[in-house]
Amino acid sequence: xxxxxxxxxxxxxxxxxxxxxxxxxxxxxxxxxxxxxxxxxxxxxxxxxxxxxxxxxxxxxxxxxxxxxxxxxxxxxxxxxxxxxxxxxxxxxxxxxxxxxxxxxxxxxxxxxxxxxxxxxxxxxxxxxxxxxxxxxxxxxxxxxxxxxxxxxxxxxxxxxxxxxxxxxxxxxxxxxxxxxxxxxxxxxxxxxxxxxxxxxxxxxxxxxxxxxxxxxxxxxxxxxxxxxxxxxxxxxxxxxxxxxxxxxxxxxxxxxxxxxxxxxxxxxxxxxxxxxxxxxxxxxxxxxxxxxxxxxxxxxxxxxxxxxxxxxxxxxxxxxxxxxxxxxxxxxxxxxxxxxxxxxxxxxxxxxxxxxxxxxxxxxxxxxxxxxxxxxxxxxxxxxxxxxxxxxxxxxxxxxxxxxxxxxxxxxxxxxxxxxxxxxxxxxxxxxxxxxxxxxxxxxxxxxxxxxxxxxxxxxxxxxxxxxxxxxxxxxxxxxxxxxxxxxxxxxxxxxxxxxxxxxxxxxxxxxxxxxxxxxxxxxxxxxxxxxxxxxxxxxxxxxxxxxxxxxxxxxxxxxxxxxxxxxxxxxxxxxxxxxxxxxxxxxxxxxxxxxxxxxxxxxxxxxxxxxxxxxxxxxxxxxxxxxxxxxxxxxxxxxxxxx
Amino acid sequence: xxxxxxxxxxxxxxxxxxxxxxxxxxxxxxxxxxxxxxxxxxxxxxxxxxxxxxxxxxxxxxxxxxxxxxxxxxxxxxxxxxxxxxxxxxxxxxxxxxxxxxxxxxxxxxxxxxxxxxxxxxxxxxxxxxxxxxxxxxxxxxxxxxxxxxxxxxxxxxxxxxxxxxxxxxxxxxxxxxxxxxxxxxxxxxxxxxxxxxxxxxxxxxxxxxxxxxxxxxxxxxxxxxxxxxxxxxxxxxxxxxxxxxxxxxxxxxxxxxxxxxxxxxxxxxxxxxxxxxxxxxxxxxxxxxxxxxxxxxxxxxxxxxxxxxxxxxxxxxxxxxxxxxxx
Numbered sequence: 001x002x003x004x005x006x007x008x009x010x011x012x013x014x015x016x017x018x019x020x021x022x023x024x025x026x027x028x029x030x031x032x033x034x035x036x037x038x039x040x041x042x043x044x045x046x047x048x049x050x051x052x053x054x055x056x057x058x059x060x061x062x063x064x065x066x067x068x069x070x071x072x073x074x075x076x077x078x079x080x081x082x083x084x085x086x087x088x089x090x091x092x093x094x095x096x097x098x099x100x101x102x103x104x105x106x107x108x109x110x111x112x113x114x115x116x117x118x119x120x121x122x123x124x125x126x127x128x129x130x131x132x133x134x135x136x137x138x139x140x141x142x143x144x145x146x147x148x149x150x151x152x153x154x155x156x157x158x159x160x161x162x163x164x165x166x167x168x169x170x171x172x173x174x175x176x177x178x179x180x181x182x183x184x185x186x187x188x189x190x191x192x193x194x195x196x197x198x199x200x201x202x203x204x205x206x207x208x209x210x211x212x213x214x215x216x217x218x219x220x221x222x223x224x225x226x227x228x229x230x231x232x233x234x235x236x237x238x239x240x241x242x243x244x245x246x247x248x249x250x251x252x253x254x255x256x257x258x259x260x261x262x263x264x265x266x267x268x269x270x271x272x273x274x275x276x277x278x279x280x281x282x283x284x285x286x287x288x289x290x291x292x293x294x295x296x297x298x299x300x301x302x303x304x305x306x307x308x309x310x311x312x313x314x315x316x317x318x319x320x321x322x323x324x325x326x327x328x329x330x331x332x333x334x335x336x337x338x339x340x341x342x343x344x345x346x347x348x349x350x351x352x353x354x355x356x357x358x359x360x361x362x363x364x365x366x367x368x369x370x371x372x373x374x375x376x377x378x379x380x381x382x383x384x385x386x387x388x389x390x391x392x393x394x395x396x397x398x399x400x401x402x403x404x405x406x407x408x409x410x411x412x413x414x415x416x417x418x419x420x421x422x423x424x425x426x427x428x429x430x431x432x433x434x435x436x437x438x439x440x441x442x443x444x445x446x447x448x449x450x451x452x453x454x455x456x457x458x459x460x461x462x463x464x465x466x467x468x469x470x471x472x473x474x475x476x477x478x479x480x481x482x483x484x485x486x487x488x489x490x491x492x493x494x495x496x497x498x499x500x501x502x503x504x505x506x507x508x509x510x511x512x513x514x515x516x517x518x519x520x521x522x523x524x525x526x527x528x529x530x531x532x533x534x535x536x537x538x539x540x541x542x543x544x545x546x547x548x549x550x551x552x553x554x555x556x557x558x559x560x561x562x563x564x565x566x567x568x569x570x571x572x573x574x575x576x577x578x579x580x581x582x583x584x585x586x587x588x589x590x591x592x593x594x595x596x597x598x599x600x601x602x603x604x605x606x607x608x609x610x611x612x613x614x615x616x617x618x619x620x621x622x623x624x625x626x627x628x629x630x631x632x633x634x635x636x637x638x639x640x641x642x643x644x645x
Numbered sequence: 646x647x648x649x650x651x652x653x654x655x656x657x658x659x660x661x662x663x664x665x666x667x668x669x670x671x672x673x674x675x676x677x678x679x680x681x682x683x684x685x686x687x688x689x690x691x692x693x694x695x696x697x698x699x700x701x702x703x704x705x706x707x708x709x710x711x712x713x714x715x716x717x718x719x720x721x722x723x724x725x726x727x728x729x730x731x732x733x734x735x736x737x738x739x740x741x742x743x744x745x746x747x748x749x750x751x752x753x754x755x756x757x758x759x760x761x762x763x764x765x766x767x768x769x770x771x772x773x774x775x776x777x778x779x780x781x782x783x784x785x786x787x788x789x790x791x792x793x794x795x796x797x798x799x800x801x802x803x804x805x806x807x808x809x810x811x812x813x814x815x816x817x818x819x820x821x822x823x824x825x826x827x828x829x830x831x832x833x834x835x836x837x838x839x840x841x842x843x844x845x846x847x848x849x850x851x852x853x854x855x856x857x858x859x860x861x862x863x864x865x866x867x868x869x870x871x872x873x874x875x876x877x878x879x880x881x882x883x884x885x886x887x888x889x890x891x892x893x894x895x896x897x898x899x900x901x902x903x904x905x906x907x908x909x910x911x912x913x914x915x916x917x918x919x920x921x922x923x924x925x926x927x928x929x930x931x932x933x934x935x936x937x938x939x940x941x942x943x944x945x946x947x948x949x950x951x952x953x954x955x956x957x958x959x960x961x962x963x964x965x966x967x968x969x970x971x972x973x
Contacts (some may be wrong), residue, residue, distance in 0.1 A: 032823050040923065043735045050735070185736060235745040236923025238822050261822040264921040267801065272816045275809050442684075442936050 030256035033543070033562040035554065036269035036278035037260040040236045044187040044222065046164060047124040056282070057239065058164055059556050060258065061102075061224035065093060065112070066161030067556060069571060070549035072358050074157040076574040078107070078165065078225075078248075080143075088152035088505055094144045096574065099248040101167045102229035103214035105207050109145040113137045114168035116147065122175070124182050129472075130163040152503050154510055155468035167223050169207050173198035174221075186222040187233060195221060227253040227560050237262055249572045254545055254563035273538055274299065279562070280539035280546075280554050287345055293538050300546070300553075305358060306535040307551040308460040309351055310416065312423075312528040313448070316488040320403055321455045325384035327525040329377045330456065331370035333426040334419070338372075340531050343418050347536070351529040354518040356465040358550035361507075364515035367522035377430045388431055395431040404433040408447065408457040411438035416458045419530070449486045458530075465529070467514045470498055474521070487526035494520050545569045654964050662953050670723070673945050674716055677938050684732045684936040719942070728946070729939035733931070738943035741928065749819060750912045750924035753840055757847035757913075758905050764848070765855025766898075772856075773863045774886055784856070792853025800846050800919035807842060814842045817921030843920040847913055851905075858901055862894040869893070900959055907955035910948050 042051045049058050066074040076082075078099060084091045099107040116137040119127045135148045153159070174184045177194045185191045196215055200208040215221060222230050227249070228241035239260040243253050261278055263269040266286050272278040274296065285293060285301070293301050312330070314321045321327060336350035352369045355362045381387075385398030397403045405427070409420040420436040427434045439447070448454045464473040464484070472478065475495055478485035494517060501513035521527070535552040545561030546553050547569045561569040722729055728738035768788070772781040791799075808814045815821065819839050826832040866872065867890060875885045912926020925944065932940040 034822055042733060045735065048735045051733075182735065183730070188740075234820065236749075236927075237745075237819055240822070257823075259822045261818060262921055262923065263817050264918045264923075264927065268804070268817050268919070268921055271804060271809050275812070275816055277816055277822070440934070442934065 031254070031564055032257040032259060033255035033559070034259045034261055034278040035280055035282055035559075036263045036272045037239075037282045038262070038264070038266070038269065040262050041233075041239060041260075044185050044233075045182055046166070046186075046222065046224070047122075047126060047182045047184075049126040049164075056260065057230075058224075059226070060228040060241065060559055061222065061226040061230060062164035062166075063099065063107075063225045064162050064164055065095070066157050067573075068158075068162065069573070070547055070555075070557060072550060074161050075571075076576055078112075078574070079161070080574055081577045088154075088503075089149045090146060091149070091156065092140065092144065092146050094577070096248050097143050099225055100244075100246040101169075101225050102223045102244060103167075103210045104246065105167070105169060105210050107165070107167070107225045109141070109143050110139055111168045112165050113139050113145045114172070115163070115166045118166060118171060118175070118181075119163070122181055127163055130159050134160065152505070154502055154505055158468050165225065167225070169199065169203050169211065170195070170221055170223055173202060187220045189219065192219070192221050228258050231257075249560075252572060253560040254565075254567060258559060258562075270538060273540060276540065279543045280558070281537045282554055283537070284533070284552070285536045285538045287347060290347075290536065298541050300539050300541055300543075301536060302539070302546070302548050302553040303347070303534040303536055304548050304552050305349060305550050306533040307356065307358070307462045308533065309356055309462060309465045309529050310348075310419075310458065310460045310531045310533070311351075312456060312458050312530060313454075313487050314456055314526060314528075315452065315454050315486070316490075316526060317452070318455050320397060320405060323384050323398070324525065325380045326386065327528075328370065329380040329384075329386075329430075329432075330423070330427070331525060331528050332373050332376045332380065333430070333432075334370075334423050334528070334530065335372035335426070336530055338422065339419055343415055343422070344531065344533065347534045348531045349534075351532050354465065354521045354527075354529060355467055355514070356462060356550070357532060359466065362467050362511055362514050364518040364522075367518050370528070374426065374430055377426075381430065381432070386432070393431060394433050402433075404435060406455050407434060407436045408444045408454055409436055409438050410441045410444055410459070412441065416460075420458055449483070450481050452481055452486055452488070454486070460533075464527070467501075467517075470514075470517065471502060474498070474517075474526070485526075489524065489526035491520065491524065494524075547571070651961075651964060655961055658957055658960055662957050666949060666953055669949055670942075670946065671716075671720075673942060673949075674719055675712070677936075677941050677945075678712060678715075680936070684938065723946075728943040731932075731937050731940040733935045733937040733940065738939050741940060742925070742943050742947060746924050746928050749922060750917075750926065751909060752836075753843055753847065753916070753922055753924060754909045754913050754926075755906075756840075757844050758851060758909055760844075760848045761851030762855050762902055762905065765852045766859055768852070768856045769859035769863060770886065770891065772860055773867065773890065774882060776864070776867075785860075788853035788856040790853075791849045792857065794850070796846065796850050796913070796915040797919050799850065800843070800916060803842050803846055804919070815839050817919075819922060840922075843916050843922050846920075847916045850916075855901075855905075859894060859898055862897055863890050866890045866893045896963065899962060903955040903959040904952070907948075907951040910951040 037053065037056070039051075039053050041053050041057050043049070043054050046054075046058050046062060049055055063078050065077060065079040067077040069075045078095050080094045080096050082091060082093045093109075093112070095107070095109050095112060101107055116131050116134055119131045120134065133150050133153050135150045137145060137147045139145050147160075149156075171181065173195050174181050176198055177191075178184045184195070192215060196212065199211050203211070211221075211223070214223060218229070218231055220230060220233075225244075225248075227244050227247050229244050230239065231242045232238075232240035241258045241260075243256050247253070260282075261272070263272050263278070266281070266283045267289070269278070269281045269283055270285050270289050270293070273281055274293070276298075284306070290301060293299050312334070314327050314330075316322045321330075336352075340346065340348040340350050349357070351357060353363045353365065353367055355364070357363060381395060386395040388394060389396045389400055394402070407420045407423065409417045411417065417436065417438045420438075424434045424436050444457060444459075448457050448459075463469045473484045474489055474491075475485065475498070476490045477483070479488045479490055497513060497517055497520075501510055501517065504510040504513060537552045537554045539546060539553060542564055543562055544566050545558065545563050545568060547555060547557035547561060549555055549557070557569060557571060560572075561567075719729070728742075730736065731738050731741055734741055765788075768784050772784045775781040804816055808816050815838070817839075820826075820832070820835050821839075824835060826835060863886070871893075872885060872889055875889045876882075880888075910925060912924045912929060914926040914930050916922065917924045917926040918930070925947075928940070929944045931937070932944060
């Protein structure tokens with residue numbers, strides 16, 4: 001039998017042997033841009049863009065007619081010019097003549113027409129909403145196509161313009177093999193084996209041979225036309241992409257390889273960037289590491305406003321929260337400044353409007369702000385008949401019955417739980433009994449969106465703060481179980497105005513209409529906007545070409561600009577070839593930020609920053625403290641045993 | 646009372662195991678669905694996803710079908726070995742479970758569990774022999790400490806110390822992202838290098854458990870009369886412990902080992918998360934948090950099969966070691 005010492009020796013030898021395997025990623029001639037991603041792609045099929053991670057991969061692998069710029073406006077990309085009929089029901093688009101698919105076959109207008117018809121026919125949930133108002137599409141010439149709309153859509157470029165274009169010479173045959181093309185897995189050798197022979201049988205030899213060569217080289221059929229092509233994927237681990245050699249934007253992307261490597265927690269992502277294993281975080285850095293990150297000379301800590309807005313939603317069907325004055329009272333009971341400065345340590349901004357502040361042109365800054373005032377809360381409640389009739393210190397409902405309001409918060413986010421705690425405390429000060437019930441996210445969504453069983457809840461979302469999506473939220477047809485209007489906000493005048501706004505081609509007139517819609521939302525209060533967080537994607541200083549924009553420093557522009565040669569960022573929008581023949585789109589005056597520099601730092605007050613620094617405890621101290629506790633515990637244990645003997 | 650022959654006993658237990666399997670699978674089916682939650686809720690967490698997607702997806706997934714209809718479809722598929730499509734990943738459940746994730750889990754959790762069992766056993770034997778010595782106290786304290794430390798905390802500590810500060814090991818994952826592996830040996834070496842930290846943490850955490858169980862079992866057996874007899878015969882202490890005490894402690898230890906080995910399939914959620922080790926534990930965690938019923942059922946099926954199989958084998962082992970259990 002082995003002695004204790006022998007066992008220790010074996011363990012030590014094993015540890016040394018493992019440590020001897022150590023190597024760090026060496027310098028290579030090619031530029032490799034590594035993104036520390038939180039999760040792996042969920043759906044290899046580009047038709048199923050259902051999670052943020054699917055979105056990232058499609059973003060760099062598939063091109064669109066337009067791309068969203070750092071100003072959050074659509075800019076021409078594959079599209080080289082466009083025009084539309086006076087009634088806005090017929091649109092003509094021309095696509096770039098120098099664009100190619102990853103397999104080397106040319107991208108033409110035929111692909112775009114095919115994509116539109118394909119989405120209309122198979123209705124993949126992720127892309128059908130982008131074309132549902134397109135009645136038909138037709139090819140005009142090799143690089144020009146026309147679409148006919150069932151109704152005018154002033155936001156066409158932001159919806160239709162952002163849909164991904166599929167290669168006709170692949171997806172025609174996918175649809176032949178799979179009744180539902182969303183079940184095709186382009187990374188599966190079985191599925192590729194079913195589709196490839198069809199392509200070879202149905203396409204001209206020069207097209208099919210390029211597809212065959214591509215499959216032989218990379219082993220998949222996820223063929224796009226974006227700046228990067230997929231070369232390797234390791235399930236759950238990483239996605240390795242290479243620069244598209246025939247990309248239609250010369251000089252882009254800057255990096256030779258782009259890797260999305262999974263680090264399962266935000267802490268691990270941060271440590272990977274700090275150590276140099278990755279260059280930029282995909283998730284926002286945890287607040288606790290920010291002081292350390294800011295002190296690290298190798299790191300840059302950008303603070304971009306998130307695209308999400310944190311808000312409170314009310315159930316307008318409920319006898320208590322359905323009373324407008326009650327909702328207004330709740331709005332006045334929440335101190336947004338306290339939320340952003342104290343609860344969120346200054347890494348957020350208070351929001352008062354119903355359009356994300358990034359879309360400045362569309363924001364109505366004059367909507368009621370519902371500033372914190374408990375006196376106003378009391379007045380509104382009194383006015384609505386919420387009075388303490390029996391003198392027990394708690395107000396009764398207008399019908400004299402006792403009530404308690406339940407607020408749902410997501411248990412995984414301590415900030416939102418605390419916001420609701422504060423709201424409960426403030427409401428108690430004016431005699432309203434409320435309780436905060438933290439729930440896991442899915443349960444909360446089930447109660448709120450599916451069962452419609454709730455009074456108040458807190459959530460973060462962005463889409464309902466983008467005016468072009470208003471009709472997917474604030475309409476009666478969505479006020480059903482499973483719909484996007486769990487609040488039950490039904491307002492015919494609002495819907496009429498929304499239809500007018502969506503049909504208004506002039507940006508200024510449309511903005512005015514949307515500002516009026518925001519006034520209605522602020523008055524009716526189905527939801528109460530609270531904050532926008534800063535999305536802090538820490539990156540390494542040697543990474544150049546970072547474009548900071550709302551939503552974070554990691555975005556399409558950073559992914560095509562990222563390099564290690566000090567080349568600054570450029571925005572290579574496609575210049576329209578000829579003037580638009582019909583009423584031009586009015587330029588929108590929104591400030592563009594194209595810099596790696598931190599622009600939002602000034603928002604933080606010195607006091608908050610200093611408080612954080614003082615509160616920061618170095619990890620060594622924590623470790624030393626724990627070791628000390630363990631040693632003391634061990635000593636006490638040994639002492640106890642000796643005494644017992 | 647009649648004793649069954651071992652083969653007949655084996656057949657009877659196999660039938661019982663199969664019945665248990667179908668009962669548990671059915672219970673699980675309904676259990677997962679009474680759990681509040683929405684399989685499409687993840688779409689609300691996904692910035693940039695069109696708001697219309699969620700509504701359309703709910704219709705397409707057939708989540709509005711009656712529960713009994715879903716159950717019979719599930720049973721029918723199960724008989725044909727079809728586990729369905731993951732709602733979240735949109736891929737066959739078998740592909741997600743029986744792929745790289747299973748290998749990763751078997752490699753990490755399997756090796757660390759086996760090591761922890763072996764080391765725990767050796768340490769237990771040592772400490773029983775050296776009972777009440779300083780070294781035995783040190784081993785016990787060490788085991789108690791490692792057993793009590795939260796996995797995520799120890800994991801983060803290891804990453805901070807050995808990865809970030811000393812730069813000896815990677816922060817997470819199973820292979821080096823930028824490296825192009827020339828051959829299988831290089832890939833294996835890279836894989837082992839990535840596994841070093843999670844393996845060490847998981848082994849340390851499990852050693853304490855095994856050590857304490859075996860040590861306490863053997864210490865209680867030390868008080869038995871037959872041990873006194875063995876000593877009285879003049880047998881050396883080592884021989885008493887190995888041949889009498891340890892052998893007597895073996896049956897309960899076999900049960901624990903059997904269950905631990907079956908537990909390998911459940912993965913190690915904490916360790917896999919901290920070290921970004923994509924295994925079954927993380928897959929299960931995601932399936933629960935996204936209410937991915939088909940995937941949850943698939944993972945549950947694998948775990949259930951592993952536990953029932955382990956239970957079956959242990960039962961047979963018991964029947965072999967101790968014929969009394971075959972009486973009915």
